[in-house]
Amino acid sequence: MTHEDTNAVGSEIIAIRDMHKWYGNFHALKDINLTVHLGEKIVVCGPSGSGKSTMIRCINRLEGHQKGTIHVDGIELHEDMRNIDIVRQEVGMVFQHFNLFPHMTVLENLTAGPMWVKKLPRAEAEDTARRYLERVKISEQAEKYPSQLSGGQQQRVAIARSLCMEPKVLLFDEPTSALDPEMVSEVLETMEDLAGTGVTMVCVTHEMGFAKAVADRVVFMDEGRIIESGEPVEFFKNPESERTKKFLDQILS
Amino acid sequence: MLYADTVRNRSLSEQPVLIAIIFAVSCVVFALVGLHHTLLALPFLPQPEEHGLVTQGIATLVVAGLFTLNILLISRLRLRLQIFVVWAELFMCFLIFFFAFDLNFPFILTKLPFLLTQGVFTTLYVSAISITIATVLAIFGAIAKLSSNGFAFAIASFYTSMFRGLPLLVQIYLIYLGLPQLGIFVDAVPAGVIALSLCYGAYMTEIFRAGIMSIDKGQWEAARSIGFKFGLTMRRVILPQAVPIIVPPLGNQFIAMLKDSSLVSVLGVWELMYLARTLGQREFRHLEMLLTVAIIYWVMTIVFEIVQGRIESYFQKHHRR
Numbered sequence: 001m002t003h004e005d006t007n008a009v010g011s012e013i014i015a016i017r018d019m020h021k022w023y024g025n026f027h028a029l030k031d032i033n034l035t036v037h038l039g040e041k042i043v044v045c046g047p048s049g050s051g052k053s054t055m056i057r058c059i060n061r062l063e064g065h066q067k068g069t070i071h072v073d074g075i076e077l078h079e080d081m082r083n084i085d086i087v088r089q090e091v092g093m094v095f096q097h098f099n100l101f102p103h104m105t106v107l108e109n110l111t112a113g114p115m116w117v118k119k120l121p122r123a124e125a126e127d128t129a130r131r132y133l134e135r136v137k138i139s140e141q142a143e144k145y146p147s148q149l150s151g152g153q154q155q156r157v158a159i160a161r162s163l164c165m166e167p168k169v170l171l172f173d174e175p176t177s178a179l180d181p182e183m184v185s186e187v188l189e190t191m192e193d194l195a196g197t198g199v200t201m202v203c204v205t206h207e208m209g210f211a212k213a214v215a216d217r218v219v220f221m222d223e224g225r226i227i228e229s230g231e232p233v234e235f236f237k238n239p240e241s242e243r244t245k246k247f248l249d250q251i252l253s
Numbered sequence: 254m255l256y257a258d259t260v261r262n263r264s265l266s267e268q269p270v271l272i273a274i275i276f277a278v279s280c281v282v283f284a285l286v287g288l289h290h291t292l293l294a295l296p297f298l299p300q301p302e303e304h305g306l307v308t309q310g311i312a313t314l315v316v317a318g319l320f321t322l323n324i325l326l327i328s329r330l331r332l333r334l335q336i337f338v339v340w341a342e343l344f345m346c347f348l349i350f351f352f353a354f355d356l357n358f359p360f361i362l363t364k365l366p367f368l369l370t371q372g373v374f375t376t377l378y379v380s381a382i383s384i385t386i387a388t389v390l391a392i393f394g395a396i397a398k399l400s401s402n403g404f405a406f407a408i409a410s411f412y413t414s415m416f417r418g419l420p421l422l423v424q425i426y427l428i429y430l431g432l433p434q435l436g437i438f439v440d441a442v443p444a445g446v447i448a449l450s451l452c453y454g455a456y457m458t459e460i461f462r463a464g465i466m467s468i469d470k471g472q473w474e475a476a477r478s479i480g481f482k483f484g485l486t487m488r489r490v491i492l493p494q495a496v497p498i499i500v501p502p503l504g505n506q507f508i509a510m511l512k513d514s515s516l517v518s519v520l521g522v523w524e525l526m527y528l529a530r531t532l533g534q535r536e537f538r539h540l541e542m543l544l545t546v547a548i549i550y551w552v553m554t555i556v557f558e559i560v561q562g563r564i565e566s567y568f569q570k571h572h573r574r
Contacts, residue, residue, distance in 0.1 A: 091478070099471035158475075
């Protein structure tokens, strides 16, 4: 992390307060309150349509909210902001469908952000890129195009692409849901490795094994609300609400 | 290629009914056309004017039979050879048409060098400048038409509506004759270039818009979440993916523009069409000149088609999706 001295581990990086979101008349997110501290790993789970993807997409304002506040690294996200691109540089995002740039090689995908947004010289950007490719264990694929890689490899490239911007927070939007079963584990391993480096992660996923292994906190959502959140051990052993219990029964059985 | 099925279509020689139909239809068509006046029937009918219905009927049957046999033979060739033979035969038909006019070839030969230098050069440079300006207009037009800014959308949609709605010839006159009324005097060449650029910019706006819209929303989200601003996303992510998709329709526009540049001949620009008309008029040899420039235009578009094919295969190789 680049700004560790100015942002001591444990300080607030994301603060969502009383946030609501509507799609037309549909009340998609209701009264969301969530605080994420630097270095924390949060897993968000819940049935499909519960609003978990929408919520994390609000954190880098790929979606706008209508009520309440969201602060990222002290900057409030709202309609009139001029510096959204600065916030987005600080918040990396990994998508369900990878969204790699198909017309660029893996290396170009990784250097695009650093070179064109941060204006780093090519050599430096490529150094960074190769370092992160090594971390996600696909350095030998640097010159290939995304379509030549397997789904799992593509997702690891996507993770490396986010890392190259050296963001303070990484958001994962169901990173393993579009993968073939045998490729899920390689992506989860990469994410677990990453968690060990101290990066802040907010991860929407159904992978409860991952949640148990790395999460500091598990957040359960249903019908646009955060139903409960807690430490994984407690969360899985003694869920407070009936709905959580039901969900866990379904997903763990 | 369309979807290639793994089940073989029955070849023509296995379908006698179809052969019979082809023969019958060609008999009717040739009978209606009245073959005894054309070159095709001459070998069988030495004196075209003095024959009765019977000889005409025989000629029709013979030619229709040969035609059917020809199709049957071609259908048995390998694909590549098939394409080549069909091309060659169609081209032969064109040549027969061409030679049927009793043309004065020495006249064509004396004018050809001038047509090929002055004419082709002017046509190409007018088209090249116009297509370049049109492309720039089209990119901005497409972005404006997709934007949520009322001004941009209104201006762009007015522009495309108007310039797609007026005949190009009218636009050319309006610009050449209309601008001087405003105190702006433009020469014939710039006026032609302006008209062609504006008109084709309007058509190409729609092509670029479709291309931009065909790119998955995820690409925008990925680029924006790295911190790309709008312009950078467009330039580095969206357009590079949209362009390979729109190469075929763009190629179409390039070719159409090349030929529509003939319309600026009304302003007296010394391009192919103007030269053909004036050179032909002087010695009452219109058809010679028209057919000559027809072939020159055709050859130029064939070159364009080849270039377009090269570009398409380049993108297929280098821009995987």
